[in-house]
Amino acid sequence: MLQTIRTRTQGWVAWVIVALISIPFALWGIQSYLDVGGESIAATVNGIEISNRDLDQRVQEARMKLRERLGARDDLAAFNDQRLRTEVLNNLIQDLLLRDVTQQLGLRVSDQDVQLQVLSEPAFQKDGRFEREIYERTLQLQGLTPVQFEAQVRQQMTGTQLIRAIADSEFVTRAEFSQYQRLIQQQRELAYAEFHTANFANSTPPDDAAINAFYTANTARFQTPEQVKLDYILLDAGALTTQTVISDDELRQHYNANQARFGQPERRKISHLLLKVASDADEATANQVLTKLNALRARILAGEAFADLAKQFSDDSGSATQGGALGDVEKGVMVPAFEQAAFALPVGEVSAPVRTQFGYHLILVTAITPPVTKGFDEVREQLLTELRKQRSDAQFYELGERLANLVYESPDRLEPAAEALGLTVQKSDWLARSGGTGILSQPKVLAAAFSEEVLTEGRNSELIEPERDALQAVVVRVAEHRAADVKPLAEVRDEIIAAINAEKASAATEAAANAAAKQLREGADWATVLGNAKLETPGLVTRQADNVPAEVLKTAFTLPSPIEGAISVGTARLAQGDMAVVRLLRIQDGEITANADLKTTPEVSMLAQVLARQVYAEMLKDMERRADIERTAPQSDEQF
Amino acid sequence: MSYETDEEKVEAIKKWWKENGLSVIAGTVLGLGAISGWQAWMDYQQRVASEASSAFEQLLSSAPTEKFEVIVKQAAVLKDDFESTTYADLSGLVTAKALYQAGDVAAAIAALQTVIADAPDPAFASIAALRLARIQVAENQWDAAAATIAAHDHSPAFAGEFAAVRGDVAAGRGDVAAARAAYEQALAQHCGLAPLVRLKRDNLPPVRS
Numbered sequence: 001m002l003q004t005i006r007t008r009t010q011g012w013v014a015w016v017i018v019a020l021i022s023i024p025f026a027l028w029g030i031q032s033y034l035d036v037g038g039e040s041i042a043a044t045v046n047g048i049e050i051s052n053r054d055l056d057q058r059v060q061e062a063r064m065k066l067r068e069r070l071g072a073r074d075d076l077a078a079f080n081d082q083r084l085r086t087e088v089l090n091n092l093i094q095d096l097l098l099r100d101v102t103q104q105l106g107l108r109v110s111d112q113d114v115q116l117q118v119l120s121e122p123a124f125q126k127d128g129r130f131e132r133e134i135y136e137r138t139l140q141l142q143g144l145t146p147v148q149f150e151a152q153v154r155q156q157m158t159g160t161q162l163i164r165a166i167a168d169s170e171f172v173t174r175a176e177f178s179q180y181q182r183l184i185q186q187q188r189e190l191a192y193a194e195f196h197t198a199n200f201a202n203s204t205p206p207d208d209a210a211i212n213a214f215y216t217a218n219t220a221r222f223q224t225p226e227q228v229k230l231d232y233i234l235l236d237a238g239a240l241t242t243q244t245v246i247s248d249d250e251l252r253q254h255y256n257a258n259q260a261r262f263g264q265p266e267r268r269k270i271s272h273l274l275l276k277v278a279s280d281a282d283e284a285t286a287n288q289v290l291t292k293l294n295a296l297r298a299r300i301l302a303g304e305a306f307a308d309l310a311k312q313f314s315d316d317s318g319s320a321t322q323g324g325a326l327g328d329v330e331k332g333v334m335v336p337a338f339e340q341a342a343f344a345l346p347v348g349e350v351s352a353p354v355r356t357q358f359g360y361h362l363i364l365v366t367a368i369t370p371p372v373t374k375g376f377d378e379v380r381e382q383l384l385t386e387l388r389k390q391r392s393d394a395q396f397y398e399l400g401e402r403l404a405n406l407v408y409e410s411p412d413r414l415e416p417a418a419e420a421l422g423l424t425v426q427k428s429d430w431l432a433r434s435g436g437t438g439i440l441s442q443p444k445v446l447a448a449a450f451s452e453e454v455l456t457e458g459r460n461s462e463l464i465e466p467e468r469d470a471l472q473a474v475v476v477r478v479a480e481h482r483a484a485d486v487k488p489l490a491e492v493r494d495e496i497i498a499a500i501n502a503e504k505a506s507a508a509t510e511a512a513a514n515a516a517a518k519q520l521r522e523g524a525d526w527a528t529v530l531g532n533a534k535l536e537t538p539g540l541v542t543r544q545a546d547n548v549p550a551e552v553l554k555t556a557f558t559l560p561s562p563i564e565g566a567i568s569v570g571t572a573r574l575a576q577g578d579m580a581v582v583r584l585l586r587i588q589d590g591e592i593t594a595n596a597d598l599k600t601t602p603e604v605s606m607l608a609q610v611l612a613r614q615v616y617a618e619m620l621k622d623m624e625r626r627a628d629i630e631r632t633a634p635q636s637d638e639q640f
Numbered sequence: 641m642s643y644e645t646d647e648e649k650v651e652a653i654k655k656w657w658k659e660n661g662l663s664v665i666a667g668t669v670l671g672l673g674a675i676s677g678w679q680a681w682m683d684y685q686q687r688v689a690s691e692a693s694s695a696f697e698q699l700l701s702s703a704p705t706e707k708f709e710v711i712v713k714q715a716a717v718l719k720d721d722f723e724s725t726t727y728a729d730l731s732g733l734v735t736a737k738a739l740y741q742a743g744d745v746a747a748a749i750a751a752l753q754t755v756i757a758d759a760p761d762p763a764f765a766s767i768a769a770l771r772l773a774r775i776q777v778a779e780n781q782w783d784a785a786a787a788t789i790a791a792h793d794h795s796p797a798f799a800g801e802f803a804a805v806r807g808d809v810a811a812g813r814g815d816v817a818a819a820r821a822a823y824e825q826a827l828a829q830h831c832g833l834a835p836l837v838r839l840k841r842d843n844l845p846p847v848r849s
Binding site: 101104105106107108109110111112113158161162164165166168169170171173174175176179180183184186557558560561563566568587598599607610611612613614615618619621622623625626 | 685686689690691693694696697700703704725726727730733734736737740741742760761762763766767770771774775777778795796797798800801830831832833836839840842843844845846
């Protein structure tokens with residue numbers, strides 16, 4: 001037979017078998033071997049892949065951190081998911097890149113340094129000393145082995161080592177420091193005059209043509225947004241609470257049903273003496289034990305102490321040493337047969353033998369603590385609040401369901417639903433998309449009010465629950481609607497006149513200031529250009545001077561230096577169309593510390609640090625530019 | 641080829657082994673040797689890197705407090721022992737700083753030039769060149785600084801930084817228009833110490849017409 005198989009296998013049968021076997025491999029095999037099945041890739045960095053699953057997890061973590069920082073606020077939902085995702089991905093790419101670069105460069109922090117780092121991590125310490133147990137437990141929680149964790153630490157440390165190498169070797173040259181000192185403490189002597197619009201106000205009002213022109217040119221300014229007036233039914237569990245009437249009978253019922261919560265049940269101090277009967281013992285053996293127990297019982301009844309005998313004979317070694325005492329026991333703790341007997345006994349009387357799964361017991365009750373209950377009147381208020389809340393919640397859900405159905409059944413009116421449920425239809429004032437107050441400020445409500453279904457088709461909205469746990473629900477319909485519009489000219493005429501006048505005045509002011517500046521540059525002196533403006537001469541001022549308006553200071557410190565008799569004049573725009581003409585007279589550089597020690601001067605170190613941070617970021621950018629980084633089109637992390 | 645009986649098959653295998661057995665064994669030994677050799681080499685590399693890293697950490701931690709002679713000596717030892725590692729280049733940067741701060745400008749320049757020449761990553765060369773050009777500016781060596789910048793201002797990542805130094809060079813040569821343009825470029829490309837660059841720009845004298 002073997003021979004036939006052998007000859008056959010060289011023939012067509014073999015081929016068929018091989019073909020059959022290869023089918024599943026062709027369909028599923030390769031994929032699972034290469035492990036690219038469901039794993040979609042978010043990006044690759046020099047051939048290292050970042051899976052979307054990994055990215056999703058990081059995004060989730062980032063979102064959680066964000067939530068911790070911002071609290072559970074509504075605007076969190078609006079926080080752009082895509083942006084967060086991109087940011088997280090960029091960080092991941094940078095991490096990976098740094099890892100890859102340090103590896104390529106052969107940077108590697110020594111085992112010793114890694115060990116030191118782990119040992120000095122406060123999270124693994126107890127009373128200031130490293131605890132191996134804490135270390136292992138913490139890692140286990142994160143699903144890491146020490147080897148994996150230490151590799152992570154090493155990577156991180158190696159990255160920081162590169163950062164420190166670049167940052168710590170940054171320096172500031174003597175020339176740079178001198179220039180810094182000269183510039184930062186530089187003082188400038190200036191004179192300036194303010195030109196106020198009030199002095200250039202136009203007395204002739206603008207004509208109608210100008211007003212019309214302004215009106216048509218500035219329609220956006222006079223726009224009113226699209227607005228609606230809403231009818232709405234508000235269902236509020238909070239409001240229902242106060243309406244709920246609860247009778248005394250109901251309260252009492254509730255009290256009786258929940259008595260356990262309002263006090264302590266009866267407790268008994270119990271002792272026992274156990275003689276074990278094995279669970280598979282036959283009747284005869286059990287009877288032998290029973291006889292023995294009865295003999296012990298007789299001895300107790302004759303006056304011997306229960307505790308002594310329990311200590312001597314009880315098979316329950318735990319309690320035997322305590323003279324059989326089990327301590328305070330409530331109902332529901334012991335096995336039923338034991339409990340029944342124990343809670344029926346008066347104090348001080350030895351029970352008849354009781355059979356349980358453990359064997360035969362003698363039971364003695366040594367003390368009874370009677371149940372303590374708070375009286376009905378004591379907890380009445382609490383009961384009332386509880387019941388009301390229960391009722392109103394139930395009512396809220398019931399009414400909510402009915403309301404949803406009713407407004408759906410008659411989609412063009414709210415009144416039938418309101419009447420049927422004893423609720424009122426409320427009316428809002430004009431509301432824009434920016435919202436109103438209370439529940440009408442909720443984005444979900446506004447979205448519904450301006451939705452096509454409600455706004456255009458004039459139907460009732462669905463039942464909206466703006467906040468999950470608030471137990472508030474609302475149905476809205478649009479009662480009135482007005483489209484976005486431009487206010488009529490008559491209504492804004494005064495506003496336009498004021499605006500035109502202000503515009504003219506500030507243009508005149510600016511022209512005057514510019515003319516004055518020009519004259520000064522041409523060699524005129526202040527007296528000829530001032531008009532009714534007043535010359536201010538603060539003298540030498542520092543960059544931080546507070547006796548000069550900030551805009552004037554800024555102009556003064558950006559004007560070119562007035563060397564060789566050149567006249568340096570500029571203008572500054574102040575608030576409300578006012579202008580200032582500024583003349584720079586002299587520059588006095590800050591004092592230089594000659595022979596400053598570049599190694600120990602704090603300002604030098606500070607400058608070097610700031611510079612280093614930027615240079616380091618640029619190094620990463622440069623490496624990123626040269627790396628082979630591929631980002632696949634972003635995908636949402638929510639898969640339904 | 642097909643064989644009629646098992647004996648024939650065994651015979652053929654034996655024959656094949658006689659002809660090729662030696663090379664198979666040699667190949668296997670060679671292969672295993674290569675693998676273990678490679679592993680030993682990797683281990684060695686890692687050990688060297690770890691030792692260099694420890695030495696470099698020591699250098700970094702002593703740099704802020706020690707006298708420059710000590711730092712330079714430490715760096716020289718590191719360089720001798722671990723010449724092939726990146727740590728040797730990084731320690732060149734640390735040495736340059738120590739030398740410059742101690743006033744030995746020529747040695748600092750030489751140290752930076754070595755880093756530029758040996759840099760295992762172009763970014764290190766750019767950073768070293770940037771520092772070199774800034775020292776040259778501080779020494780009023782305008783032409784040398786301009787040459788350094790021209791030779792190394794390749795990467796857009798460092799373009800802002802180089803532009804700022806180019807501004808300093810132009811300002812030093814008295815070319816106000818070029819200095820202003822260079823400072824503007826530096827600011828547009830977010831150079832480090834941007835506030836200081838802004839002050840420099842605003843402090844330029846008027847362009848003489």
